[in-house]
Amino acid sequence: MPTKISCQVCGADIEIPDDVLDGELVSCSSCGQKYQVTIQNGLIQLKLIKVEEEDWGE
C-alpha cells in the first residue's frame, strides 16, 4: 500500500511507492513541486526542493 503524504504547497496527496529509495525525487502531480525522499527509521519524509528561479533581471 503506497504511502500518501500531503504536498506542503498545495495540500494534494503525493503517493510514495513502497519501494521508494532514500534520496529519490518525487513530484506533486497537482502542482509539480519536487521533493526529495528521506527515509529515517522506516519513516518516509519529504524534503521540499527549492527550484532556483531563473533570474530574468527585473
Ligand SMILES: [Zn+2]
Ligand atoms: Zn502540490
